[in-house]
Amino acid sequence: xxxxxxxxxxxxxxxxxxxxxxxxxxxxxxxxxxxxxxxxxxxxxxxxxxxxxxxxxxxxxxxxxxxxxxxxxxxxxxxxxxxxxxxxxxxxxxxxxxxxxxxxxxxxxxxxxxxxxxxxxxxxxxxxxxxxxxxxxxxxxxxxxxxxxxxxxxxxxxxxxxxxxxxxxxxxxxxxxxxxxxxxxxxxxxxxxxxxxxxxxxxxxxxxxxxxxxxxxxxxxxxxxxxxxxxxxxxxxxxxxxxxxxxxxxxxxxxxxxxxxxxxxxxxxxxxxxxxxxxxxxxxxxxxxxxxxxxxxxxxxxxxxxxxxxxxxxxxxxxxxxxxxxxxxxxxxxxxxxxxxxxxxxxxxxxxxxxxxxxxxxxxxxxxxxxxxxxxxxxxxxxxxxxxxxxxxxxxxxxxxxxxxxxxxxxxxxxxxxxxxxxxxxxxxxxxxxxxxxxxxxxxxxxxxxxxxxxxxxxxxxxxxxxxxxxxxxxxxxxxx
Numbered sequence: 125x126x127x128x129x130x131x132x133x134x135x136x137x138x139x140x141x142x143x144x145x146x147x148x149x150x151x152x153x154x155x156x157x158x159x160x161x162x163x164x165x166x167x168x169x170x171x172x173x174x175x176x177x178x179x180x181x182x183x184x185x186x187x188x189x190x191x192x193x194x195x196x197x198x199x200x201x202x203x204x205x206x207x208x209x210x211x212x213x214x215x216x217x218x219x220x221x222x223x224x225x226x227x228x229x230x231x232x233x234x235x236x237x238x239x240x241x242x243x244x245x246x247x248x249x250x251x252x253x254x255x256x257x258x259x260x261x262x263x264x265x266x267x268x269x270x271x272x273x274x275x276x277x278x279x280x281x282x283x284x285x286x287x288x289x290x291x292x293x294x295x296x297x298x299x300x301x302x303x304x305x306x307x308x309x310x311x312x313x314x315x316x317x318x319x320x321x322x323x324x325x326x327x328x329x330x331x332x333x334x335x336x337x338x339x340x341x342x343x344x345x346x347x348x349x350x351x352x353x354x355x356x357x358x359x360x361x362x363x364x365x366x367x368x369x370x371x372x373x374x375x376x377x378x379x380x381x382x383x384x385x386x387x388x389x390x391x392x393x394x395x396x397x398x399x400x401x402x403x404x405x406x407x408x409x410x411x412x413x414x415x416x417x418x419x420x421x422x423x424x425x426x427x428x429x430x431x432x433x434x435x436x437x438x439x440x441x442x443x444x445x446x447x448x449x450x451x452x453x454x455x456x457x458x459x460x461x462x463x464x465x466x467x468x469x470x471x472x473x474x475x476x477x478x479x480x481x482x483x484x485x486x487x488x489x490x491x492x493x494x495x496x497x498x499x500x501x502x503x504x505x506x507x508x509x510x511x512x513x514x515x516x517x518x519x520x521x522x523x524x525x526x527x528x529x530x531x532x533x534x535x536x537x538x539x540x541x542x543x544x545x546x547x548x549x550x551x552x553x554x555x556x557x558x559x560x561x562x563x564x565x566x567x568x569x570x571x572x573x574x575x576x577x578x579x580x581x582x583x584x585x586x587x588x589x590x591x592x593x594x595x596x597x598x599x600x601x602x603x604x605x
Contacts, residue, residue: 130170131317146215167321168339174318179289197229228279242587259594261289263341288593367582372533375526379539395562434476455508532576
């Protein structure tokens, strides 16, 4: 794979570096291009040159151009080589890689038409003196992508920013850049040169330079809270706007009327364990009625016993490794802390022996019963395949526990009682609240997504996610004296 700058595919000026397979860490999946600071400057300059023409297009023409990206994106989503690359460099199971690879094409079909209303000029047609308010692009947007869903997160940033009239410089996630660089290159080849540019490097220096570059007008970042704070502080030195989608410690509240069925348990499992738990919007705390705690634990443990953990390309594997050695170590730290503090940890899943022998970063998923409220598995964002099951005495108690966190990304309430779900949904402190579902599979591209509290700033997806990449201009007309 290559970088793409000003419409040209380029090798990294700093050479290459190896990208390893989390399932077999000694295996080099590919050699990734390492961009230089000079190439970053070239990418920003190309984006600046392209910005006036791209931002000056009519909205209808820009919507058509971005919608047309769905064709190369759909073609890429079905390529076996691309899917295998994503599995090998990331670690996720093939079924998840297939879903993720399709998501950019889906967003390209759904998001651009929303811009026709979201970005339409606003004025009062009945008042000739009324101001005219337009939404104008920032210019050049710097985008920094995370490792966990590189293609999906790329699309939810790039597509709205493009349709809003911005040009972009996108930094790929260094530990799994291959698939996203290739897909971005194909998108760029369908656009005017310089509209979409990519950079990549193994370290943090390139991202730091991107955030503070004089040619960048806005920064969009998805990742951990500590890095998000650094991005915000660096951007503040230039008074540069930022869009930050950070971490979460999502709570799901199960009401007393909910029957425990196989379908319910499957939905809860997928909502908490997708991508080996490495999803910001995954269920990370499950609150259940005290009298049903035992039944929920048993049902989830039974579901865990059906899981095959291993290389995502192997037949029958339903959960891949976590992405890094540190992620594996962190998971075991949280699990050990809970056990040391009196919790019962259930880990009945099967981990494939050949993969363990290869030193892969595998974590057998854990259902944690009886974790103290202040244990690390409850208080911290886990980003690993573990789920504390926590009892509550009343719904008020459940809401209080759910809100007792510095995070506020997502939450959910589960019940057949519409009045109950509406009431609890309004009391849960989160930017997105689902009813009877949770996580990526429950998302809707038409709805704005973003966190409260320390889970981020700004919104992605929906009309708000398009407007986020614009700044308003007020035009106020007066007659000459």
